[in-house]
Amino acid sequence: MMEGNNFFAMLSRMRYINRWGLMRNTLTENISEHSLDVAILAHALAVLRNTRFGGRVNAERAALLGLFHDCTEIITGDMPTPVKYYAPELRRAYKEVESAAKENLLSGLPAELKDIYAPLLMETEEEAELWRLVKAADKLSALIKCMEERKMGNDDFLQAEKATIEAVKGMGLAEADCFLEEFLPSYSLTLDEQARKGEKGV
Numbered sequence: 203m204m205e206g207n208n209f210f211a212m213l214s215r216m217r218y219i220n221r222w223g224l225m226r227n228t229l230t231e232n233i234s235e236h237s238l239d240v241a242i243l244a245h246a247l248a249v250l251r252n253t254r255f256g257g258r259v260n261a262e263r264a265a266l267l268g269l270f271h272d273c274t275e276i277i278t279g280d281m282p283t284p285v286k287y288y289a290p291e292l293r294r295a296y297k298e299v300e301s302a303a304k305e306n307l308l309s310g311l312p313a314e315l316k317d318i319y320a321p322l323l324m325e326t327e328e329e330a331e332l333w334r335l336v337k338a339a340d341k342l343s344a345l346i347k348c349m350e351e352r353k354m355g356n357d358d359f360l361q362a363e364k365a366t367i368e369a370v371k372g373m374g375l376a377e378a379d380c381f382l383e384e385f386l387p388s389y390s391l392t393l394d395e396q397a398r399k400g401e402k403g404v
Contacts, residue, residue, distance in 0.1 A: 237273075260332065263329070338373050
């Protein structure tokens, strides 16, 4: 057994890293669950761009980037947004920690696989436009979490919900605005309400 090839075993630990550490959570959310949401949402945003806004981006690649976008948090943990963005020097320091975490994860791969996985773990200039979609999807996933907590009577997320809506709108992405207007309202519905809505649409 080659003990150094631990990359995929490390990825399996995403389910142990919980998000929203400073907040009272009605339901906990780990980065494995969050990453699946981001992958689905990044794919949706790419599809919207291609079908409604004249784009030509790779939706499948956007989903893949979304799936891997928080992998370094296996090592760093989930740093709360207010802390991460408190000051420019703190943000720069965190970027260095993320980069070191990326290299740590990549060290668990055979040499011939590293160049394939390296672009999935942190942003690259070559795929900057796809990463913008992933960032928007990340914010949408956070917004949906805030809405779900509010629905369960948890007021701790009210301010985060307002701030996240503004953050999504502030990105200036037509496909993200489209998602907010057309698809986000359904997340406030119960399962029965969603089912009835689906029946009417058939």
